[in-house]
Amino acid sequence: MTDKTKHSSFSHPDFKNEVDRLLFTRLYIDQALATSKQSAGNARQHLKEAYETLDSLDSSLSYMNLLTGASLLQMNTDQVKRLQSVYDKPYFARIDYQKENEEKESLYIGKASLHNPENQSQIIVDWRSPVSNVYYDGRLGEVEYEVNGETTQGYLSLKRQYQIEKGELLSIQDVDLTTTDELLQQSLAGKADNRLTEIVSTIQKEQNDIIRAPLNRPIIVQGAAGSGKTTIALHRISYFLYVNSETFHPSDLMILAPNQLFIEYISEVLPELGVDKINQTTLIDYMTKATGQTIRLADPVKKLVSLIEEDDSSEETKKLSEFKGSLLFLKIIDRYLNHIEESLAPKTDVMLEKFRILRGDRLANLFLHDYHYLPVYRRFDKIKGVIQNHLRTKKKEVLKKIKDVYDEALEKALYGIRNDAKRRKRVTFIMDTKAQRTDAIQKEARSTVRAYMKQFERKSAVDYYKELLTSRELLELCAPELAREDVDQLVQYSQRLLSSRMFELEDLAPIYYLHGRLYGLDDESRVKNVFIDEAQDYSYFQLAALRKILDTSLFTIVGDLAQGIHSYRGMRDWGVVKKEIFGEAHYFTLQKSYRTTIEIMNLANMILEKMEESLPLVEPVVRHGVLPSYHQLPAASLVQRMEQDIALFQQENFTTIAIICKTPAECKRMFTLFAASSVTVQLLTENEELEKNQITLLPAHLAKGLEFDAVLIPSLIERYKGNELDRKLLYVAMTRAMHRLALYSEHPEDLLLDESAKTKMTWQKT
Numbered sequence: 001m002t003d004k005t006k007h008s009s010f011s012h013p014d015f016k017n018e019v020d021r022l023l024f025t026r027l028y029i030d031q032a033l034a035t036s037k038q039s040a041g042n043a044r045q046h047l048k049e050a051y052e053t054l055d056s057l058d059s060s061l062s063y064m065n066l067l068t069g070a071s072l073l074q075m076n077t078d079q080v081k082r083l084q085s086v087y088d089k090p091y092f093a094r095i096d097y098q099k100e101n102e103e104k105e106s107l108y109i110g111k112a113s114l115h116n117p118e119n120q121s122q123i124i125v126d127w128r129s130p131v132s133n134v135y136y137d138g139r140l141g142e143v144e145y146e147v148n149g150e151t152t153q154g155y156l157s158l159k160r161q162y163q164i165e166k167g168e169l170l171s172i173q174d175v176d177l178t179t180t181d182e183l184l185q186q187s188l189a190g191k192a193d194n195r196l197t198e199i200v201s202t203i204q205k206e207q208n209d210i211i212r213a214p215l216n217r218p219i220i221v222q223g224a225a226g227s228g229k230t231t232i233a234l235h236r237i238s239y240f241l242y243v244n245s246e247t248f249h250p251s252d253l254m255i256l257a258p259n260q261l262f263i264e265y266i267s268e269v270l271p272e273l274g275v276d277k278i279n280q281t282t283l284i285d286y287m288t289k290a291t292g293q294t295i296r297l298a299d300p301v302k303k304l305v306s307l308i309e310e311d312d313s314s315e316e317t318k319k320l321s322e323f324k325g326s327l328l329f330l331k332i333i334d335r336y337l338n339h340i341e342e343s344l345a346p347k348t349d350v351m352l353e354k355f356r357i358l359r360g361d362r363l364a365n366l367f368l369h370d371y372h373y374l375p376v377y378r379r380f381d382k383i384k385g386v387i388q389n390h391l392r393t394k395k396k397e398v399l400k401k402i403k404d405v406y407d408e409a410l411e412k413a414l415y416g417i418r419n420d421a422k423r424r425k426r427v428t429f430i431m432d433t434k435a436q437r438t439d440a441i442q443k444e445a446r447s448t449v450r451a452y453m454k455q456f457e458r459k460s461a462v463d464y465y466k467e468l469l470t471s472r473e474l475l476e477l478c479a480p481e482l483a484r485e486d487v488d489q490l491v492q493y494s495q496r497l498l499s500s501r502m503f504e505l506e507d508l509a510p511i512y513y514l515h516g517r518l519y520g521l522d523d524e525s526r527v528k529n530v531f532i533d534e535a536q537d538y539s540y541f542q543l544a545a546l547r548k549i550l551d552t553s554l555f556t557i558v559g560d561l562a563q564g565i566h567s568y569r570g571m572r573d574w575g576v577v578k579k580e581i582f583g584e585a586h587y588f589t590l591q592k593s594y595r596t597t598i599e600i601m602n603l604a605n606m607i608l609e610k611m612e613e614s615l616p617l618v619e620p621v622v623r624h625g626v627l628p629s630y631h632q633l634p635a636a637s638l639v640q641r642m643e644q645d646i647a648l649f650q651q652e653n654f655t656t657i658a659i660i661c662k663t664p665a666e667c668k669r670m671f672t673l674f675a676a677s678s679v680t681v682q683l684l685t686e687n688e689e690l691e692k693n694q695i696t697l698l699p700a701h702l703a704k705g706l707e708f709d710a711v712l713i714p715s716l717i718e719r720y721k722g723n724e725l726d727r728k729l730l731y732v733a734m735t736r737a738m739h740r741l742a743l744y745s746e747h748p749e750d751l752l753l754d755e756s757a758k759t760k761m762t763w764q765k766t
């Protein structure tokens with residue numbers, strides 16, 4: 001906030017009233033909290049004293065009434081926790097809103113709601129409540145919002161923002177059509193912490209539309225770097241749980257993030273928004289756990305690096321990764337599942353001695369049709385139950401039949417054989433045989449079901465999958481689309497891979513899918529609502545597998561194709577995702593970047609323009625900074641120059657600074673060089689946390705999703721070539737910077753800088 005605005009806030013005609021209101025609100029919270037801790041009598045006394053010390057209130061009587069209400073407010077522990085957390089900043093905005101045919105109300109919007117139980121009046125309105133939509137969505141004048149599908153109309157006469165710190169009102173800003181969003185500017189100009197934060201007070205209209213988009217349908221968001229995708233996805237979670245608090249528990253929700261580092265990076269936002277206990281994991285961890293098996297995966301980073309370095313195997317790797325990520329492969333796996341089903345379907349009759357208890361074709365019919373809705377192996381539990389039931393009744397019938405046959409024979413022998421000795425012999429024989437058969441049947445019946453069920457082989461999804469990938473015969477059967485050479489190539493590739501007892505990341509989703517269809521998921525893995533960040537790095541197969549196995553349409557998918565450094569897995573078009581996987585999805589785009597300054601974005605846009613996706617240029621929100629810098633200098637002097645720049649950035653009080661290299665190997669080289677310098681850097685790997693006040697050194701693929709005050713991009717040995725992958729890596733690296741960006745190399749083309757870049761940067765040749 002500029003001094004000028006601050007001054008104008010103090011002279012704002014409502015400043016004193018607003019100070020009083022804040023004081024009152026905090027007192028109310030105090031009292032409400034005290035009531036929860038003390039007996040009602042004590043609380044009343046407390047209230048009285050509190051009121052006596054509060055002499056600056058105008059409408060004392062109504063405030064007194066409200067404070068009395070506070071004593072009635074009994075809260076549960078969660079509410080207490082929430083109110084304690086907003087005590088220092090109970091609200092951030094106010095709207096004056098008049099519903100049609102009702103009186104005008106002043107509503108104070110904050111992160112938790114609070115109302116007076118005596119008259120139900122709202123003291124603080126939750127930012128997720130329906131009426132708060134007016135603040136985010138509406139301009140002054142006629143506005144409307146929806147509650148439970150019904151539209152409410154009204155008139156918005158005031159939209160006011162507050163800057164409150166530690167319970168003190170620092171400034172007021174009335175927002176109208178002409179003012180820029182002062183709070184937003186202020187929050188963007190602030191320095192980056194090394195964690196993401198909540199943005200409830202400055203959510204923009206296009207972001208609000210996404211947060212509140214219909215919750216019962218999937219949404220797909222293509223958003224520019226820094227447009228707030230991650231942040232919005234997290235706010236949507238908070239909104240979802242607020243709206244569906246009765247029907248959903250946080251443990252029903254899952255966030256899929258790219259790596260552990262990223263999970264750490266976003267870890268504080270949800271608690272800030274009052275949400276705990278959400279499963280935050282990576283696709284690898286989730287799918288491995290869901291299949292319940294130990295699956296060793298070859299390091300996916302190595303594959304990426306081999307693609308970056310364009311080694312000999314990269315064409316084959318690309319081709320097979322794309323195939324394993326395709327919807328064609330899903331179709332093939334579906335055919336394979338049909339084949340497994342057919343071959344597992346019961347064929348033989350269930351027999352008890354020589355009696356047929358159940359026909360095999362009847363069981364097959366149940367297995368293939370009636371129980372088709374169940375995972376394959378779960379159908380066997382049903383089949384077993386059916387056989388057990390039949391056996392119970394059929395056994396009685398069989399025993400009765402045996403009894404009848406022998407009783408009749410006995411009668412014949414008793415009355416038909418005259419010779420005593422012969423008759424005795426015959427009777428004894430019949431009775432012995434009857435007893436033996438009855439015993440044998442009883443005994444056999446005890447193991448009939450077990451013996452019958454034993455024929456159905458139980459194989460894990462992993463074993464089934466291996467069998468498919470290494471069998472020409474099965475592939476020819478299930479994948480008629482593949483040419484013979486493709487089948488051969490796949491089999492040879494798989495044999496090579498599997499001989500090292502490893503799978504690759506692209507195999508995980510097919511194994512998960514097979515497991516889900518064969519065995520089903522356990523309760524813990526069966527989440528109901530999924531939030532996927534950096535979704536451009538997913539394959540179509542992975543998305544479809546999640547959708548089909550989880551059997552839910554509650555998906556929030558956010559990503560940026562311009563940052564799709566794993567597009568070799570096949571994902572290049574949200575249209576396919578929408579058309580083939582999430583047919584009913586709402587599709588949104590976000591073009592504005594809230595992260596970077598105009599100057600940095602201008603440079604990054606230059607790289608974006610060169611991409612094949614022909615994505616629209618990113619519009620930075622109006623925030624100027626200094627031009628990015630380029631230092632052309634010999635490799636030997638590079639680190640020294642970077643050290644000087646780091647010192648300058650630190651003098652400017654930038655606390656989060658990153659050096660982003662093209663690959664992990666280049667990072668290591670850089671780390672060795674910095675080891676000999678006075679600057680301490682933290683070399684980051686996937687499973688580490690960002691340390692505060694350290695210069696972070698990390699490869700571009702790992703920097704995805706993160707942001708820093710200042711970013712330095714060197715090209716020491718590894719050049720960014722003009723191919724698709726390198727452009728994306730460089731784009732990711734550039735768009736991590738909030739305030740400062742500096743590039744270093746021996747030749748400008750190593751960083752894809754051409755003549756036109758000279759107008760967008762300060763350019764220094766040493």
Ligand SMILES: Nc1ncnc2c1ncn2[C@@H]1O[C@H](COP(=O)(O)OP(=O)(O)OP(=O)(O)O)[C@@H](O)[C@H]1O
Nearest residue numbers: 199202203204225226227228229230231594595705
């Ligand atoms: N409405 C807003 N008010 C204040 N800050 C915002 C707003 N929207 C986004 N930001 C800030 O912009 C930055 C970028 O947000 P976020 O990381 O969510 O973007 P993203 O689209 O996920 O970026 P990327 O694609 O690069 O990972 C964050 O610092 C975030 O706090």
